[in-house]
Amino acid sequence: MERLLTNYSWIESEFTQHAFRQGTQFRSTPKHSGSLWGHYQLPLNNIPRKFKIGGGLLFVDKRFGDDANSFKIPDYIRADLVTQYQLNNLSLRFKVENLLDKRYVSSSIYDDTVIQGNRQTALFQIAMNFD
Numbered sequence: 001m002e003r004l005l006t007n008y009s010w011i012e013s014e015f016t017q018h019a020f021r022q023g024t025q026f027r028s029t030p031k032h033s034g035s036l037w038g039h040y041q042l043p044l045n046n047i048p049r050k051f052k053i054g055g056g057l058l059f060v061d062k063r064f065g066d067d068a069n070s071f072k073i074p075d076y077i078r079a080d081l082v083t084q085y086q087l088n089n090l091s092l093r094f095k096v097e098n099l100l101d102k103r104y105v106s107s108s109i110y111d112d113t114v115i116q117g118n119r120q121t122a123l124f125q126i127a128m129n130f131d
Contacts, residue, residue, distance in 0.1 A: 002041045002052070008034035015067070024069045028108045030061035039082075052084045055099075065108040073114060076104035093125040 011033075013026040037056035044051055062075040079099040085092045098120045106117035 003039040005037040005039075005056075006035065008032070021067050024067060025064050027065060027067050028063055028073065030063040030075070032059070032061040034059050050086045052082075052086075054082045054084075056080045056082075060104075060106075065105075065114055066111040068111070073105045073108060076102065076117070078102060078104065078117070089129040089131070091125075091127040091129070093123075093127070095123045095125065097121045097123065 009030075009032070011029055011031060013029045015021040015024050015026070035056055035058045037054060039052050039054035042051045042053060056079070058078045058080065060076055063073050065071045065073045078097070079102075080095065080097045081099050082093060082095040084094075098118060101120040102117075103119075104117040105114045108114045
């Protein structure tokens with residue numbers, strides 16, 4: 001493994017100065033969330049140090065769907081995959097988000113609306129470094 005990246009967040013959210021929401025948690029704010037990514041540089045003889053593959057997991061804990069805390073949104077884990085080819089100052093990347101096409105709720109808005117997370121999505125990205 002060439003590179004391992006991880007992050008974790010622990011949030012204690014609560015209305016402390018609100019007329020009728022006192023003590024409830026903010027909507028769509030998970031207590032725990034985090035991600036774990038790994039990248040590996042493939043040792044190919046004819047293209048040294050230019051081709052990488054990687055994968056990651058994103059975790060979002062259960063959370064309340066509204067500020068009154070009247071319903072919960074379930075937790076989820078999403079898997080992503082990426083390949084990258086570096087050509088001088090140009091980077092070509094192909095990424096698949098939600099590799100297993102998991103259905104999940106990504107967020108909630110208002111008091112009665114939840115937003116479904118993206119289904120399996122393929123992205124092709126080009127980036128240029130101007131060093």
